[in-house]
Amino acid sequence: MIEIYHLYHQYGNDQMVLRDINLTIDRGEFVFIVGASGAGKSTFLKLFLREFKPSQGTIKIFGRDLARLKNGEVPYLRRNIGMVFQDFRLIEGRTVYDNVAFAMMVIGTPQREIRKRVPQVLTLVGLEDKVRAKVCDLSGGEQQRVGLARALANRPALIVADEPTGNLDPGTTLDLMNLLRSINLRGTTVLVATHNREIVDLFKKRVIYLEDGRLIGDEQKGFYARDH
Amino acid sequence: MPVIISGVGYILRETVKGLLRNRWMCLTSTGVVAVTLLMLGIFMLLSLNVNHITDVVKEQVEIVAFIDDQADHHTVAALRQKLADNPAVREVRYVSSEEHMERLSRQLGNVLEGYDTELDNPLLASFEVRAVVPENVSALAAEIERYSGVSEVFYGQGYVENLFSVIRVLQLLGLILMMGLSATAVFLIAHTIGLMVMMRKKEIAIMKYVGATNWFIRWPFLLEGLLMGLVGAIIPLVVLYFLYQHALDWVTASNVAFISMLPLREVIFEVGQYLLPLGIGLGILGSSFSISRFLKV
Numbered sequence: 347m348i349e350i351y352h353l354y355h356q357y358g359n360d361q362m363v364l365r366d367i368n369l370t371i372d373r374g375e376f377v378f379i380v381g382a383s384g385a386g387k388s389t390f391l392k393l394f395l396r397e398f399k400p401s402q403g404t405i406k407i408f409g410r411d412l413a414r415l416k417n418g419e420v421p422y423l424r425r426n427i428g429m430v431f432q433d434f435r436l437i438e439g440r441t442v443y444d445n446v447a448f449a450m451m452v453i454g455t456p457q458r459e460i461r462k463r464v465p466q467v468l469t470l471v472g473l474e475d476k477v478r479a480k481v482c483d484l485s486g487g488e489q490q491r492v493g494l495a496r497a498l499a500n501r502p503a504l505i506v507a508d509e510p511t512g513n514l515d516p517g518t519t520l521d522l523m524n525l526l527r528s529i530n531l532r533g534t535t536v537l538v539a540t541h542n543r544e545i546v547d548l549f550k551k552r553v554i555y556l557e558d559g560r561l562i563g564d565e566q567k568g569f570y571a572r573d574h
Numbered sequence: 575m576p577v578i579i580s581g582v583g584y585i586l587r588e589t590v591k592g593l594l595r596n597r598w599m600c601l602t603s604t605g606v607v608a609v610t611l612l613m614l615g616i617f618m619l620l621s622l623n624v625n626h627i628t629d630v631v632k633e634q635v636e637i638v639a640f641i642d643d644q645a646d647h648h649t650v651a652a653l654r655q656k657l658a659d660n661p662a663v664r665e666v667r668y669v670s671s672e673e674h675m676e677r678l679s680r681q682l683g684n685v686l687e688g689y690d691t692e693l694d695n696p697l698l699a700s701f702e703v704r705a706v707v708p709e710n711v712s713a714l715a716a717e718i719e720r721y722s723g724v725s726e727v728f729y730g731q732g733y734v735e736n737l738f739s740v741i742r743v744l745q746l747l748g749l750i751l752m753m754g755l756s757a758t759a760v761f762l763i764a765h766t767i768g769l770m771v772m773m774r775k776k777e778i779a780i781m782k783y784v785g786a787t788n789w790f791i792r793w794p795f796l797l798e799g800l801l802m803g804l805v806g807a808i809i810p811l812v813v814l815y816f817l818y819q820h821a822l823d824w825v826t827a828s829n830v831a832f833i834s835m836l837p838l839r840e841v842i843f844e845v846g847q848y849l850l851p852l853g854i855g856l857g858i859l860g861s862s863f864s865i866s867r868f869l870k871v
Contacts, residue, residue, distance in 0.1 A: 395783065418787070425785035437777055451584050452786035500784070 347373040347504065347535055348394075353403035355389060363389045365559045367403070371537070373503070376530045378546050379539040380570055381556035387539040390556065391508050394537075395427060396420045408503070425453055428497030428534075432509035434489045436481045442468065442492050443477045449499040467495045471525055487518030494525060498534075505529065507538045511545065519545060543570040588794035593801065596770050600802055603766035607806030607856065610759045611849055614752055615814045618845045621748050626836050628741050637703040637715045637729040645723040650699075653723040657701055662714050665704040671697045698725060709738055756856060759806070763860025767799050771864050795865045796858055803857020807849045815842050 348371040355364040364386045371377055379387050392398065393405055396412045405412045408426060415423060436445050443464055450460045468474050471491040481489055490510060497505055507526065511519035523538075523545050530536045540546065546553060546569065553568030554561060593600050639657075641650055657666045674697040703718065705711045711729050719727045771778070781791050818838055825835055835841075 421782075421785045421787045423785075424783060429783050435776070435780055435783075437780065448780070449784040452781050452784055452790060454790075457583075496784070 347371055347408065349404070349406040351404040353393075353400055353405055355386075355393065355398075355401045362401075363559050364393075364400075367561045369554065369561060369564060371535065373535055374530070374533055376527065376536045376549070376551040377538070378549070378551055378553045378568070379537060379556060380541070380546060380553055383541075384558075385556040386559040387556055388508055391506050391537065391539055394504075394506050395424055395429060421453075425500055426502050426504065428494075428500070428502040428505045430490070430493050430497050430505065430507035430510045432512040434486075434493045434513075436489060436492055436496075438482050440481065441477070442473060442479050442481060442484070442495075445481055445492055446495045446499050449496045453500060455500075463499065464495075467498050470498065470529075471495045472521075485518075486514050487521065490514060490518075490522055491525070494522070494529075498529065502534065504535045505537070507536070509539055509541065511540065511542055516544070520548075523549065546570040585790070585793045585797065589797040589801070592770060592774075592794055592798050596766075596773070599766050599769060600798070603762050604802045604806045604809075606762050607759045607803060607853065608809040610755045610762075611807050611853055612810035612813055614755050614852075615810045615845050615849055616817075617748055617751055618848065619814060619818060619841060621744065622841055622844060623835055624741065624744060627834060628737070630834055631737065635705070635708045635711055635730065637705070637711060637718060637727060639701045639703060639718050639721070639727050640698040640725045641700060642723050642725040643698060649723040653721055654701065656721055657703055657718070660714075660717075662706055662710060662717075663703055664706045667702045669700050669702055671695050671699045674698070674700070756852070759803075759853075759856045760860045760863070763799050763802055763857055764863040765860075766802070767795055767861045768864035768867075770798065771795060771867075792865050796861045799857040799859075799861030800854055801857070803853040803855070803860070804850070805853075806857070807853025811842065811846050811849055814845060818842065 348369075350367050350369050353364055353367040354362060356362045367390070379390065381387055393400055393412065394407060396415060399413050403413075407423065410419075410423065412423070437448065440448075446464045446467060447460050450463065455463075465474065465477065468477060471494050473488060473491055473495065476484065476488065481492055484492065490513075494505075494510075497507075505526065510526075511522055514522065519542060526536050526538065527549065550567040550569075552566050553563070553570070555563035555565075555568075639653075641653065645653070654666060654668065657663055672695065675695050678697065703714070705714050715727045715729045718724060778791055815838070818841060822835055822838060
């Protein structure tokens with residue numbers, strides 16, 4: 347599903363942020379991306395959404411080379427990727443329903459379909475009784491679940507989560523990660539960039555290690571620390 | 575089809591919501607656009623009527639070529655033919671000395687009482703000539719003055735040149751005013767839409783992340799600008815309607831004979847044909863400037 351060959355990226359004339367990354371990720375995998383702050387995790391994930399083109403190299407998702415994608419095709423790529431952010435990025439002042447429905451409305455999904463699917467997705471993330479609640483009235487964990495529900499609304503083949511538990515307490519973190527795991531078990535590919543050592547060690551999934559922009563390790567059933 | 579309807583419904587709802595959410599800002603911008611277009615509309619009304627009066631005056635601008643007292647019948651006939659054959663001449667009319675005297679009698683009334691106008695008529699016969707291009711009347715008059723049989727030529731020297739100069743200046747002023755006012759309106763709408771886009775920057779970013787196309791994001795803002803421009807054009811049209819009606823009533827009541835104003839419906843329709851598309855165009859242009867800056871995520 348994801349193929350990356352000799353990927354390099356730098357911002358303007360600054361230092362190279364990613365250097366010679368090579369890897370493939372198959373459909374249905376659950377992958378952690380770990381590394382210290384500044385290792386290049388966020389930049390790596392932003393490339394999947396084609397926020398910018400890589401400076402050099404190839405990154406293919408669903409068989410499409412992102413560097414060659416026309417600007418007009420980018421929205422259609424993003425509709426197959428569900429993004430979850432550390433800071434949730436919900437629309438304040440609107441309800442849980444509106445936030446999730448929003449993702450479906452902007453791609454032109456019929457109202458009938460939206461009314462049917464939003465409750466299903468909210469049930470999946472355990473927020474079926476918060477449909478009409480304003481997002482600002484929810485806890486951090488609940489808001490992140492709304493973010494996850496929004497990411498799932500359009501049934502993407504890939505979920506990309508950038509530090510999704512960064513603002514959450516340990517209990518809520520575990521709940522959310524279990525949700526991601528259950529979503530993965532249904533066939534969705536999941537990539538999670540994280541600093542959370544406990545979760546990585548607990549889940550024993552594939553772990554990709556980034557350091558100073560380089561891929562220094564790639565282990566199936568890996569641990570947060572490579573020398574564990 | 576349902577997909578398109580859903581998208582259109584969303585865009586329309588967001589447009590209305592955006593206007594309501596920022597109603598004071600929108601009202602302010604719309605108000606300033608309305609004032610701008612009102613000034614433009616007033617100027618257009620004045621311009622249209624000045625052009626109308628000018629056309630009427632132009633119709634009346636004529637050259638009077640007095641015929642030499644000594645000219646015989648053949649000379650007069652040849653002169654008439656020469657004038658008629660001149661491509662710059664639209665119309666030629668012979669006025670006998672008797673007719674001149676009759677006109678004078680009518681103008682002077684009792685002043686000529688007791689004067690035998692048939693026996694002692696010092697007035698010369700003339701040809702009244704109208705030019706194809708009224709602006710060229712002075713050149714034509716100079717040419718006619720050289721014709722054989724012509725004693726003297728009058729055409730309102732000085733007055734005509736001044737009139738045409740005034741018209742040219744008014745037209746130039748109008749163009750400058752229109753460009754300046756239009757630029758002001760575009761700037762105001764762009765500023766308002768820009769603020770509205772900035773307020774919704776987070777929402778726009780989310781829309782981009784979930785796969786909304788650029789046009790889907792643009793449409794509500796474009797429509798907001800369009801509506802501001804449209805309403806900003808309708809308001810002055812209504813105001814102008816009543817202002818012009820008032821002016822017409824005043825001119826009629828004042829009996830100002832030399833002022834002939836265009837009919838109300840005709841002139842408002844004419845101004846509306848410019849103001850409405852202009853308002854809409856300014857609105858869309860103002861929106862376009864702003865939203866293009868915020869579509870990169």
